[in-house]
Amino acid sequence: MTFPTTIHATVGQSMIHKATRLFAGCVADALHEILQNARRGGASRVDICRLDQDQGTILRIRDDGRGIADPAKLLALGDSDWESDIARSEDPAGMGVFSLAGRHVVIRSRTADAEDGWQVTIPPQAWESGEPLDLVPAIVAKGTEIEIDLPKAWADELGQAVKNAARFYPLPVFYGDERQAHEGFLKEAVRVENWNGCRIGIFLDKHAPHREQARINFHGLTVPCRLPHVHDADGGRGWYAKVDIVDAPKLQFVLPARKEMVQNSALDALREACEAAIFRTIAREGHHRLSYAHWLRARELGVSLPEAAPVLHLWTPRIAETNDIFPGERIAGEPMVIMPTQSANIEQCVDRALKSGDGLGGSPVRAMPEFAGYGWYNALPRVLGLSFQVETDDETFHYDEGASVPEDLSSGRVGTIKLELAVRVTADSEEPADILALPADMLIVPTDCCSDLDDVAILLGTDCAITPNELASLLEASCFWPNEDCDADSHYTQQAAFEMQARFAANMLLLGEDAAVLERVREAMRQHVTWLIPKDRAISMHALNHLVEAVFADNDDASSMEASE
Numbered sequence: 174m175t176f177p178t179t180i181h182a183t184v185g186q187s188m189i190h191k192a193t194r195l196f197a198g199c200v201a202d203a204l205h206e207i208l209q210n211a212r213r214g215g216a217s218r219v220d221i222c223r224l225d226q227d228q229g230t231i232l233r234i235r236d237d238g239r240g241i242a243d244p245a246k247l248l249a250l251g252d253s254d255w256e257s258d259i260a261r262s263e264d265p266a267g268m269g270v271f272s273l274a275g276r277h278v279v280i281r282s283r284t285a286d287a288e289d290g291w292q293v294t295i296p297p298q299a300w301e302s303g304e305p306l307d308l309v310p311a312i313v314a315k316g317t318e319i320e321i322d323l324p325k326a327w328a329d330e331l332g333q334a335v336k337n338a339a340r341f342y343p344l345p346v347f348y349g350d351e352r353q354a355h356e357g358f359l360k361e362a363v364r365v366e367n368w369n370g371c372r373i374g375i376f377l378d379k380h381a382p383h384r385e386q387a388r389i390n391f392h393g394l395t396v397p398c399r400l401p402h403v404h405d406a407d408g409g410r411g412w413y414a415k416v417d418i419v420d421a422p423k424l425q426f427v428l429p430a431r432k433e434m435v436q437n438s439a440l441d442a443l444r445e446a447c448e449a450a451i452f453r454t455i456a457r458e459g460h461h462r463l464s465y466a467h468w469l470r471a472r473e474l475g476v477s478l479p480e481a482a483p484v485l486h487l488w489t490p491r492i493a494e495t496n497d498i499f500p501g502e503r504i505a506g507e508p509m510v511i512m513p514t515q516s517a518n519i520e521q522c523v524d525r526a527l528k529s530g531d532g533l534g535g536s537p538v539r540a541m542p543e544f545a546g547y548g549w550y551n552a553l554p555r556v557l558g559l560s561f562q563v564e565t566d567d568e569t570f571h572y573d574e575g576a577s578v579p580e581d582l583s584s585g586r587v588g589t590i591k592l593e594l595a596v597r598v599t600a601d602s603e604e605p606a607d608i609l610a611l612p613a614d615m616l617i618v619p620t621d622c623c624s625d626l627d628d629v630a631i632l633l634g635t636d637c638a639i640t641p642n643e644l645a646s647l648l649e650a651s652c653f654w655p656n657e658d659c660d661a662d663s664h665y666t667q668q669a670a671f672e673m674q675a676r677f678a679a680n681m682l683l684l685g686e687d688a689a690v691l692e693r694v695r696e697a698m699r700q701h702v703t704w705l706i707p708k709d710r711a712i713s714m715h716a717l718n719h720l721v722e723a724v725f726a727d728n729d730d731a732s733s734m735e736a737s738e
Contacts, residue, residue, distance in 0.1 A: 195268060195271050195272075195274065195429045195430075196271065196272040196274070196429065196430050197430065198275065199326075199327075199330070199334075200232075200326075200327040200330050200331055200334045201330070201334045201337065201338065202272045202430055203272040203273055203321070203327075204221075204234075204334055204335065204338040205272075205338055205393070205394050205431075206269035206270070206272040207234050207269070207272075207319060208338055208339075208342055208344075208346070208393060209269065209392065209393070209394060210269050210270075210317075211234075211236035211238055211317070211344070212342075212343065212344055212392055212393075214236065214238030214239045214240070214241075214316075214317065215238045215239045216236035216237050216238035216316065216344060217237055217238075217344065217345075218236070218237060218344055218345040218346070218347065219234065219235070219236045219344055219345070219346050219347070220233075220234070220235045220236075220346075220347045221233070221234050221235075221335055221346065221347065221348050221349075222348070222349050223323065223328070223331065223349070229322055229323070230322075230323040230328060231320050231321065231322065231323060232320070232321045232322075232323045232327070232331065233318065233319070233320050233321075234318070234319045234321075235316060235317070235318040235319075236316045236317055237314070237315060237316040238315075238316050238317060239284060239285065239315075239316075240282045240283050240284035240285070240287070240290075240315055240316055240317055241280075241282040241284070241317055242284050244282070244291055244293060244308055247270060247280065247293070248270065248295075248300075248306075250268065250271065268428065268429035269429075271300070271429065272429075272430075273295075273300075273319075273321060274300040274301070275297050275300055276297060276321050276322060276324075277294075277295070277296055277297055277321070277322040278294075278295045278319065278320065278321050278322075279292065279293070279294050279295075279319070279320040280292065280293050280295070280317070280318070280319050280320075281311045281313040281317070281318045281319075282313065282316070282317040282318070283311075283313050283314065283315055283316070284315065285315050289310050289311070289312075290310070290311040290312065290313035291308050291309065291310060291311055292308070292309050292310070292311035292313075293306050293307070293308050293309075294306065294307075332348070335348045335353060336348075336353055336354070338393065339353035339354070339355060339393070340353075340354065340355065340356060340393075341355070341356065341357070341358045341390050341393045341395060342355065342392065342393030343392055343393060358374070358390035358395070358415060358417050359372060359374030359415060359417055361376060362374030362375055362376055362415070363375055363376065363377050363454065364450075364453075364454045364457070366446075366450045366453070368443075368446045368450070369421055369442075369443075369446070370418070370419050370420040370421035370422075371416050371417060371418050371419060371421050371424070371443065371446075372416070372417040372419060373414055373415075373416055373446060373447055373450045374414065374415045374416070374417070375412055375413075375414055375450055375451055375454045376412065376413055376414070376415060377410060377411070377412055378411055378412075378413060379404060379405070379408060379409065379410050379411040380411060381402040381404075381411065381413065382402070382413055384397060384399070385397050387415075388400050388413075388414070388415050388416065389415070389416045389418060389424075389434065390415070390416070390417050390418065391418045391426070391431070392418075394426075394431055396426070396431070396432055396433055396434060397433070398416075398433070398434050398440075399444075400413065400414045400415075400416070400443075400444055400447050401413065401414060401444060401447050401448040401451060403448070403451045403452070403455070403463065403467060405461070405462035405463060406462055406463060406464040406467075406481070406541060406543035406544060407462055407486070407500065407541065409462055410462070412451045412454060412455065413451075414447035414448075414450060414451060416443065416447065421439070423437070423438075423439035424439050424440060424443060425437065425439070445474065448470070448474060449471075449474040449475070449476060452467075452470075452471040452474060452476040452478065453476055455471075455478065456471075456476055456477065456478055459479070460479065460482050461478060461479075461481055461482070462481050462482060462484075463478070463481055464481075464543035464544065465481075465543065465544055465545060465546030465547055465550075466543070466546075468480070468481070468546075468547070469546075480547045480548065480549060481544060481547055482505070483505060483547075483549040483550070484503050484504065484505040485503070485504050485505075485509055485511075485538040485539065485541060486500035486501050486502070486503060486504065486538060486539045486541075487500075487501030487502045487503075487504050487536060487537070487538060487539070488501060488512040488524075488536075488537035488538050488539045489501040489524070489539075490517070490520035490521045490523065490524040490650070491514075491515075491516070491517040491520045491521075492517055492650050493516075493517035493518065493650065493651055493652055493653055493654050494649075494650075494653050494654060494655065496517065496654075498514065498539065500539060501539070504536050504538055507535070507536060508534060508535030508536065509535050509536050509537075509538045509553055509554075510533045510534065510535040510536070510537055510538065510553070510554050510555065510556060510596070511538055511539075511540045511553055511554070511555035511556065512537045512538065512539060512540060512555075512556050513540065513555075513556055513557070513558065513559070514539075514540065515559070515574050516574060517650065517651055517652075518617045518618070518619060518651035518652060519559075519561075519573070519574060521617065521647055521650050521651045522561070522592075522613065522615060522616050522617055522651075523559065523592060525613070525614070525615065525647070526592040526611050526612070526613035526614075527592075527611070529611075529612065529613075529614070532609055532611040533556075533594075533596075533609070534554070535554065537556075538553075540555070545600065550600075551599060551600040551601055552599050552600075553599070553600075554596055554597065554598050554599065555596070555597055555600065556594050556595065556596055557595045557596070557597055557606050558573070558594075558595045559573065559592065559593060559594045559595070560572060560573035560576070560592075560593050561573070561590060561591065561592055561593070561613060561616050562590070562591045562593055562610075563587055563589075563590050563616060563632060564587065564588035564589045564590075565587045565588060566588065571593075572616065572618060578618055578620060578630070582618065582620065582630045582632075583630055584629075584630050584631040584632070584678075584682055585631075585632070585633070585682070586632075586633050586634070586635060586637075587632050587633065587634065587635075588634075588635065589612075589634060589635070590612075590613040590614065590615065590616055590632065590634045591610050591611065591612060591613060592610070592611045592612075592613045593608060593609070593610050593611075594608070594609045594611070595607070595608055596608075596609055612634075613634065614633065614634040614636060614637035614638070614639070615631070615632060615633050615634060615637050615639060615644075615647075616631075616632040617629060617630075617631055617632075617647065617648065617651045617652065618630040618631075618632065619652060626648065626652065626671075626674050626675060626678050629648070629652055629678075631644070631648070631678070631682055633682070639683070640683070641676065641679040641680050641683050641684060642676075642679070644675075644678075644679035644682070644683065645672065645675040645676045645678075645679040646675075648675040648678065648679065649668075649671060649672060649675050652671075653668065653671045653675075655667045655668065673693075673696065676692070676693075676696070677689055677692075677693050680692050680693075710725060710727065711725065711726035711727055712724065712725055712726060713725075713726045
């Protein structure tokens with residue numbers, strides 16, 4: 174077999190037989206393509222109307238532009254008759270009219286220098302068959318008029334589709350007698366920059382835009398596109414970009430429907446330009462909370478930013494139920510010590526120990542690893558690790574994150590409890606960490622991974638003066654973790670049961686068994702019995718084993734006595 178010496182790209186003739194599949198076949202695609210052609214044709218307005226006739230409903234779209242000089246180009250797939258400046262700046266593909274493929278269409282047009290206009294009728298099958306279509310003279314004003322048989326699906330979507338197509342379109346669009354609302358694509362931008370034939374608008378929003386949100390506008394045709402979003406390290410503010418394309422031929426759309434951008438070097442350059450524009454916008458404010466990585470990136474792009482404001486959040490202990498980190502109040506201009514992140518039960522007990530004194534030498538603040546690299550952040554002292562030392566009658570052990578505990582450990586009073594913290598004076602210090610020892614009065618130690626208090630040891634120092642209510646609240650914050658299985662009780666029911674268990678455990682430990690049982694009975698009565706007692710009446714009750722006796726205390730009649738097993 175002999176091979177040719179060269180080959181070249183061609184478009185097969187069979188492509189015309191697939192014309193109805195070039196577009197999605199929706200009215201929105203058709204409107205966008207026709208409106209773009211009207212704008213390129215020098216129109217000053219576009220009129221859209223719906224005509225209900227005996228033979229059916231017609232959609233008519235008319236513009237007052239230059240008209241179509243060469244009707245032979247109309248159905249030339251991939252060819253167009255635009256002037257060189259339009260062809261250079263907008264890359265028309267010669268496919269727009271095929272957004273009407275498969276429809277019954279009548280097109281009329283006349284140029285300003287022609288005495289007569291022309292008309293062509295395109296039946297549905299002609300789009301793919303390639304059959305010859307007759308051009309006939311037509312009386313029509315300068316410009317182009319298109320009539321489309323309107324199917325029900327298009328009719329149902331037409332009103333909203335016209336509004337959407339006109340929203341950012343630069344020319345007046347009338348639907349019937351009503352001019353459609355228009356707004357600038359960058360209307361709410363906090364700042365706008367010009368770049369290589371584009372207008373880059375910077376918007377303020379702490380949340381990144383949804384991936385389907387339009388980010389690029391091409392004369393009314395909007396498309397989603399992944400563009401930079403820069404945000405504060407602590408989630409306070411965020412900035413993102415939207416782009417108006419004015420004359421940027423290297424920024425190209427995927428043809429024919431133009432619903433996404435071509436991923437090329439021009440788009441990469443646009444993304445970088447958007448990122449730099451965001452940093453310049455931030456620089457004008459004079460302060461920020463960006464991460465150190467963002468600060469370095471701004472410098473790479475030629476934007477000089479100050480270091481992030483030296484503000485951190487007061488360290489607050491985590492809660493087991495959410496396991497989230499909640500920022501405390503903002504701290505600035507005073508000594509600070511960076512704290513590590515631990516499990517909820519440890520942080521709750523650490524918080525209690527720290528509140529008893531000022532042994533750290535500064536306010537404990539939550540670590541912000543995103544700030545590592547800034548001079549002020551690196552200069553702060555930090556707790557590298559911590560543990561509790563517990564002395565019992567039999568032994569001394571240390572408890573920290575992941576540590577094993579004595580198998581026979583049970584709730585009760587112990588000798589002493591100390592909180593030991595390894596503190597380094599700065600991030601860059603080569604000196605060994607200092608060990609601080611602070612007194613602690615209690616420690617909550619889960620002996621299993623579940624939130625059942627039967628698997629929790631509550632250790633109290635000899636001088637611990639916590640109240641039952643305080644201990645119950647501390648147990649809930651340290652240990653309660655709801656079961657989210659579909660067959661589990663509701664969150665409210667689980668939490669109420671845990672609260673009751675926590676109060677009973679606290680009363681048993683601090684007040685003794687008798688007081689704990691009595692309080693549990695009173696609680697059960699309040700919750701399940703008191704609503705049965707008539708208003709302003711008193712009932713006395715006596716319970717022994719399973720026998721319960723009740724009598725109205727304001728009635729001496731012995732016949733009112735009731736007993737139940």
